[in-house]
Amino acid sequence: MYYSSTQQILLNRASAFFGSSPYRYKRGKGNATLAEVMAHEVGHGVDNAFRAASLHHPMTSPERRLYRNWMKQWTALHAVNPETISAYGGTSVSEDIAESYLVYFTDPATLQQISPERFVLCEQGIKALIPDLSKLRERCANVERNMTPKQVRQYRTGLWLNLIANS
Numbered sequence: 001m002y003y004s005s006t007q008q009i010l011l012n013r014a015s016a017f018f019g020s021s022p023y024r025y026k027r028g029k030g031n032a033t034l035a036e037v038m039a040h041e042v043g044h045g046v047d048n049a050f051r052a053a054s055l056h057h058p059m060t061s062p063e064r065r066l067y068r069n070w071m072k073q074w075t076a077l078h079a080v081n082p083e084t085i086s087a088y089g090g091t092s093v094s095e096d097i098a099e100s101y102l103v104y105f106t107d108p109a110t111l112q113q114i115s116p117e118r119f120v121l122c123e124q125g126i127k128a129l130i131p132d133l134s135k136l137r138e139r140c141a142n143v144e145r146n147m148t149p150k151q152v153r154q155y156r157t158g159l160w161l162n163l164i165a166n167s
Contacts, residue, residue: 033153034157035106035153035156035157036102036106038157039101039102039104039105039106040098040099040101040102041098042101042105043097043098043099043100043101043102043104043105044094044097044098046097046101046122046125046126046129047094047097047098047125049129050067050070050125050128050129051067051071053067053128053129054066054067054068066128067128070121070124070125070128071093073117073121074093074096074097074121075093077096077115077117077118077121078090078092078093078096081115082096084096084114084115084118085099085100085102085103085111085114085115085118086099096118097121097125100115100118100121100122101122101125104118104119104122105156140155140159143155
């Protein structure tokens, strides 16, 4: 897989920050794959991009209300069950969002099972940024259809890197 110079810089920084192993990265008390680290960071990117996009509109605009409502729901959910996804997700609303996106991107069925509310909020955040999400998913499914599981992980990691580099 080809990575642009920006993506390569991100990979190198992630490697330097999370450890020297190319396959497993230190994350809390356990390890995470690069794909999991990137999915977590994309979760922060979704939160930040959604907030930034809403700031380009007047205070009373539907876009601002949508983001405020989304964040109020996350805050309320986090207050009731802060460690539903992980202990690290329990440290703050921001980390809860990022950890939820990690599971949303890597194992959506599990997120839907353990926290349907978080799954819905993840969907809302993505749809606010990518209105044609169903078309994007269909294109990805067509591309991934003939790939091995390893190739799918590499392809999705590339997509996440692109999202981070362009957010």
